[in-house]
Amino acid sequence: MTGQADSLLWLxxxxxxxxxxxxxxxxxxxxxxxxxxxVLTIFLGIPIQDAIAASIVSVIAVSSGAGSVYVKDRITNVxxxxxxxxxxxxxxxxxxxVLTRWVNPQSLSILFGSILLLSLLPIIxxxxxxxxxxVHNDRLAAxxxxxxxxxxxxxxxxxxxxxxxxxxxxxxxxxxxxxxGLLGIGAGVVKVLAHEIAMKVPSKVSTATSNFMxxxxxxxxxxxxxxxxxxxxxxxxxxAVSVLGGAFIGxxxxxxxxxxxxxxxxxxxxxxxxxxxLLRGLGVRF
Amino acid sequence: xxxxxxxxxxxxxxxxxxxxxxxxxxxxxxVGVISSVVVMLAGLAVSFLRHHATIEHxxxxxxxxxxxxxxxxxxxxxxxxxxxxxIYMLVLTPILRVVASMVLFLVEEHDWLYTxxxxxxxxxxLAGLLFLK
Numbered sequence: 001m002t003g004q005a006d007s008l009l010w011l012x013x014x015x016x017x018x019x020x021x022x023x024x025x026x027x028x029x030x031x032x033x034x035x036x037x038x039v040l041t042i043f044l045g046i047p048i049q050d051a052i053a054a055s056i057v058s059v060i061a062v063s064s065g066a067g068s069v070y071v072k073d074r075i076t077n078v079x080x081x082x083x084x085x086x087x088x089x090x091x092x093x094x095x096x097x098v099l100t101r102w103v104n105p106q107s108l109s110i111l112f113g114s115i116l117l118l119s120l121l122p123i124i125x126x127x128x129x130x131x132x133x134x135v136h137n138d139r140l141a142a143x144x145x146x147x148x149x150x151x152x153x154x155x156x157x158x159x160x161x162x163x164x165x166x167x168x169x170x171x172x173x174x175x176x177x178x179x180x181g182l183l184g185i186g187a188g189v190v191k192v193l194a195h196e197i198a199m200k201v202p203s204k205v206s207t208a209t210s211n212f213m214x215x216x217x218x219x220x221x222x223x224x225x226x227x228x229x230x231x232x233x234x235x236x237x238x239x240a241v242s243v244l245g246g247a248f249i250g251x252x253x254x255x256x257x258x259x260x261x262x263x264x265x266x267x268x269x270x271x272x273x274x275x276x277x278l279l280r281g282l283g284v285r286f
Numbered sequence: 287x288x289x290x291x292x293x294x295x296x297x298x299x300x301x302x303x304x305x306x307x308x309x310x311x312x313x314x315x316x317v318g319v320i321s322s323v324v325v326m327l328a329g330l331a332v333s334f335l336r337h338h339a340t341i342e343h344x345x346x347x348x349x350x351x352x353x354x355x356x357x358x359x360x361x362x363x364x365x366x367x368x369x370x371x372x373i374y375m376l377v378l379t380p381i382l383r384v385v386a387s388m389v390l391f392l393v394e395e396h397d398w399l400y401t402x403x404x405x406x407x408x409x410x411x412l413a414g415l416l417f418l419k
Contacts, residue, residue, distance in 0.1 A: 004334070004340075006340075006341045007334070007339060007340060007341045010341050057373060057376060060376055060377060060379065060380060061319060061323070063380065064379050064383075065315070067315050068312050068315035068316045068319070078387055082387060082400060082403050082404050082407055085407045086406055086407060086410070089410035090410055093410060093413055093414060096414065144399075212380075212383075215379070215380035215383070216380045216381070216383075216384055216407065216411055218380070219377050219379075219380045219381050219411050220410055220411040220412075220413065220414055221414065222414070223377065223411070223412065223413065223414025223415035223416075224414035226349055226351050226373070226377065226414075226415065227351050227414060227415055229348045229350065229351060230348070230349070231349035231373065232344075232346070232347060232348060232349065233329075233347060233348075233349055233369040233370055233373065234330070234333070234339065234343070234344035234345070234366075234369070235344070235345070236326075236349075236369075236373060237326045237327065237329070237330050237369055237372070237373075238330075240323075240326070241323055241326065241327065
């Protein structure tokens, strides 16, 4: 039946595109949504609102799938994740419930693209640095008991780290939450940046902890989208499952990479995505 | 030493003494994701095989958040309802992990500060589904 063939072809395209997005999103710690939404809209012609809703659900799948690997290796810092999540989830509710009714996604696309490209600069400067040095717990971090340690497979030793810059991190996380809720992405980039730049936590910890947070924030935003009937079940299933598959593969690769490699992939993904977002926001079609 | 990572959130479980934190979290994530994916794919298969879902239908069918209708649809083995169940399961997975963290902060760590923090995170996360319009 032609009807069935069309349906399968449509599904096939979605699967292929989503799988690739999952791999990139997982390795760079971005959560997949940031790749999925542009590609679904631009290459498959799916209305942006539908792509955003599908993406936010798939972000949960990615975060949970990747997270189950991180948890086993004991890298996630649960206290950081929960404390910052207060700010992030609140932001997500605001973005999803309030802003989606008022703000033009194109404007946010431009803003987000600009921020991404700007934030490439500090990342590039620190590429190659294996672990942050000379970091002392600030008083807030010490009071909140946020410092931690983990066993690094590459370095083959226990790494102890301190945490600083909590207020800045909270601010960044609120922004991450709003972006998450509004654009349907994991905003992992902002979360990882908050960990690395503001709190000066090792890359692997920031990626793992951000991954935990991404899932929770996405769940908060998804709740709003589900309640409002904005989610398309037949789009969500192939997207979510394929992104998950790609993310799983990506996680296996990432565990074997050094902290410096993680950052490099992260920076490359940021560049591509930043440009994409800018172009989309400016209305450039290709 | 530091007690933030799930490995040291509680001392290694003594034999027969209950599971450690990271085991619980990993289990929730793994079971949650795998089961929700299985259900979603099953729903998709049912839609194809039983209802011969067309591309037009797939591109436009919207998620119906009404629980009574979901229950009814499941009873009728309606493909879309099965998919919707799977989606609910997926969304609940990180939420369950937060619940587990809260319980463990309370019961294992006796950390009132973080029990409260995690509780508020839970409220926020469920707000979209339960409270907002």
